[in-house]
Each structure stands twice: as C-alpha cells, then as structure tokens.
Amino acid sequence: MLVIMTTLPxxxxxxxxxxxxxxxxxxxxxxxxxxxxxxxxxxEGVRASASARRDYRELLLxxxxxxTWISGIILCDETFGQDLADGRAFPIAARxxxxxxxxxxxxxxxxxxxxxxxxxxxxxDGLAVRLASYADRGAAFAKWxxxxxxRTVTPYSAAANGHALxxxxxxxxxxxxxxxxxxxxxxxxxxxxxxxxxxxxxxLSAVFTALVDAGVDLTGIVLKPNFVTPGLDAxxxxxxxxxxxxxxxxxESVPDEVAGIAFLSGGHPTARVCAFLRELSAIDERPWPVxxxxxxxxxxxxxxxxxxxxxxxxxxxxxxxxxCRNASAAAEYAA
Numbered sequence: 001m002l003v004i005m006t007t008l009p010x011x012x013x014x015x016x017x018x019x020x021x022x023x024x025x026x027x028x029x030x031x032x033x034x035x036x037x038x039x040x041x042x043x044e045g046v047r048a049s050a051s052a053r054r055d056y057r058e059l060l061l062x063x064x065x066x067x068t069w070i071s072g073i074i075l076c077d078e079t080f081g082q083d084l085a086d087g088r089a090f091p092i093a094a095r096x097x098x099x100x101x102x103x104x105x106x107x108x109x110x111x112x113x114x115x116x117x118x119x120x121x122x123x124x125d126g127l128a129v130r131l132a133s134y135a136d137r138g139a140a141f142a143k144w145x146x147x148x149x150x151r152t153v154t155p156y157s158a159a160a161n162g163h164a165l166x167x168x169x170x171x172x173x174x175x176x177x178x179x180x181x182x183x184x185x186x187x188x189x190x191x192x193x194x195x196x197x198x199x200x201x202x203x204l205s206a207v208f209t210a211l212v213d214a215g216v217d218l219t220g221i222v223l224k225p226n227f228v229t230p231g232l233d234a235x236x237x238x239x240x241x242x243x244x245x246x247x248x249x250x251x252e253s254v255p256d257e258v259a260g261i262a263f264l265s266g267g268h269p270t271a272r273v274c275a276f277l278r279e280l281s282a283i284d285e286r287p288w289p290v291x292x293x294x295x296x297x298x299x300x301x302x303x304x305x306x307x308x309x310x311x312x313x314x315x316x317x318x319x320x321x322x323x324c325r326n327a328s329a330a331a332e333y334a335a
Contacts, residue, residue, distance in 0.1 A: 013173060013220030014220050016220075017260055020072050020100060020222055022289045023071070024328045024329075024331050026069070026070060026294065027073070027222075027224075027291070028072070029264075030079070030299065031074040031076045031079075034078055037053050041053070041303075044307050053078065054084075055085075055308075057082075057090070058084050059302070059306060059313055060299060060302070062317075066099060066324065067098030068325075069324040069325055070099055071291075072100040072102050072141060074141075075091075077104070080139070089137070092138060095138060102139060102141040103142050103143070104143045104144075105123060105130060105142045105144060106121050106123040106145055106168070108122065112157050112160060115156065117152045118154060119146075119147045120160055123144070124168065127171055128175070131175040131177060134177065135177055140177070141172075141178040143224070144164070144168040146165055146184065146203070148199055148202075149186050149188075149199075151191070153199045158206035162206035163210050165211070166210035166213065166216060169214070170214045179222070181207060181211070182264065183225060184264060186226075187231055189234075190231045192231075193237055193242075200226060200246075200253075204253035212255075219259050221259060222259060222260050222261070223258055224261075225261065225263060226264055227242055227246050227276045228245040229242055229268070232268075239272070239275035243276060243280040243283065247283050254288065256288070260288055262291050263290065263292055263293065263294075264293055265297035270294075270297040270326070273292075274292075292327045298320060299323075301319045302317070
C-alpha cells in the first residue's frame with residue numbers, strides 16, 4: 001500500500017473536489033493538445049499559432065459571468081504557462097475570476113503491445129516534478145484520461161490503465177492537487193447499450209481496484225466518466241434509459257465516498273448530453289453529486305462564432321455562456 005503524504009490535509013482536497021462538482025457548476029475542458037487545437041483552429045479558417053491558441057482560451061476564460069456556471073477550467077501545458085493580454089498568468093487570472101485552474105498531465109495514448117488495438121495512456125515519467133511545478137504556479141486540480149474502445153477493452157487493458165490512473169492520482173494528492181480520474185469508453189461505433197455498459201463496468205471496476213490498492217483518498221478525487229450510451233452509429237435511446245443504464249453501472253462500480261462525478265460529453269450533441277445529465281441528476285438516491293466536464297459540447301459553437309475575428313469575441317462568449325447555462329441547468333437537479 002502506498003502511503004500518501006499530502007501537503008494539504010485530506011479535508012482540503014475533499015473541499016476542492018466538492019467545490020468542483022457541487023452547486024450546479026461544472027468543469028470546462030479547454031485542454032486540447034497543441035496539435036488538436038491547431039487543427040480545430042484551421043478548420044475554422046484561423047492560422048494556428050501559439051498566440052491564436054492563447055487568444056481562443058482567453059476568450060473562454062474571460063467570458064463575463066463564467067464562474068456562475070463553471071467551477072474549474074482544464075488547461076494544457078502551453079496555456080497554463082501563457083499570459084493573458086493584460087499580463088496575468090492564466091492560472092492566476094482564473095482564480096481571480098472565480099474559476100479553479102486545472103492542468104492536463106497525461107501524454108496521450110499509444111498501443112498496448114499484444115492487445116489488438118487496445119490503448120495505454122503515457123506520461124508517468126517525470127510526473128512528480130511536473131506536478132510540483134504546476135502546484136507552485138497555482139494548479140488546484142489535474143486530469144489524466146484513459147481511453148477504452150468497446151471492441152478492444154480486456155481485463156488486462158483495463159487493469160493496465162487503472163494502474164496508471166492510480167499512480168497519477170496518488171502523485172497528485174502528494175502534491176496537494178485534486179486528481180480528475182477519467183476512464184473514457186469511446187462512443188464511436190455501432191455497439192448497443194449493453195456493450196457500452198459491459199465495457200464501462202469493466203473499466204471502472206479496474207480503476208477503483210487500483211485506486212484503493214494505491215491508497216488514494218477517494219474523498220479527494222473527481223471521477224470523469226462517459227455516459228453509458230450506444231455507439232454514435234447505432235440508433236438513439238431515450239435519455240431516461242441512458243441515465244438508468246449509466247446509474248446502474250456507477251452504483252455497482254463507484255464507491256460512495258467519491259467526492260463527485262463530472263461527466264464528459266464524448267462527442268454527443270450539446271442538447272442531447274445535457275438531457276442525459278438532467279435525467280441522471282433527477283435520480284434522488286445517488287450517493288455522489290453529479291455535474292459536467294464538457295469540452296466540445298460547450299465550446300465548439302463559440303469557436304465557430306469567433307473564427308479568429310476580434311469583433312466577434314462578445315458574440316462567441318455569449319454562445320459559450322448559453323451552453324454553460326444549459327449544462328448547469330441540467331446539473332442543478334443534483335444541487
């Protein structure tokens with residue numbers, strides 16, 4: 001068993017985790033890699049550059065009233081080290097604007113040898129040093145994403161990724177940073193609801209076995225899972241049925257002491273993923289608060305509206321805030 005030596009008491013980590021997931025507020029995922037963000041900018045006719053990526057993330061963070069609906073913002077390493085146009089560092093500005101700054105710390109996925117396309121997330125090498133630096137610069141939380149495909153997930157791939165997530169989470173807590181634990185079962189494909197439930201159950205069970213074995217304090221983490229849904233190429237299922245299937249898997253796999261659950265959007269349209277959250281939030285017997293940690297579902301329309309044009313910043317921020325308001329309204333059933 002790993003002994004956790006935090007520089008903050010466990011109660012402080014729990015308070016931060018609760019702050020991230022309660023009160024109808026959620027977490028804005030603005031942590032796309034340089035490659036991914038550059039591609040999205042270019043698709044909107046914006047020449048990709050460090051300054052363009054900075055301007056776009058500044059647009060998101062400085063939207064007037066963002067903290068009404070957003071508790072935290074996840075940034076990538078590049079943005080975390082940049083300054084706003086007024087000279088404030090992003091993590092400092094975030095705190096001044098009432099939003100907790102977070103940092104994505106994984107290094108992406110690679111093939112898991114011998115396992116037919118299953119993936120493993122990398123980034124543990126040197127992680128302790130990086131976390132110390134992020135903590136010094138004001139990070140309140142971090143995020144690590146493990147990726148599972150319904151077609152390739154196996155007990156071994158689930159255990160391997162669970163082990164990596166547990167090591168990451170333990171290191172975060174050692175550095176007084178709340179870990180967001182993100183085991184994502186992809187919704188790409190034409191699989192049915194039952195297949196998604198089986199894969200999600202396998203992934204979550206492996207992750208929590210590893211977290212407990214590593215001595216991670218579950219009251220000081222945020223779980224960021226997928227909704228249990230059919231593949232995007234399969235037929236639609238009613239949001240109430242999605243919520244019921246998701247809750248059944250979570251209730252079986254997630255310990256009661258977990259501080260909160262912030263769902264990823266996984267490529268589902270904004271209105272639909274908000275409907276999933278609204279139905280799940282309405283389940284009264286949940287032992288944990290539930291909210292959102294959406295990326296594309298909140299920001300894609302804002303990016304398109306902005307298109308790199310300074311005069312369109314207010315309009316883009318209006319679109320962003322409307323999406324955040326809608327997601328918060330769905331989560332407020334859990335408040």
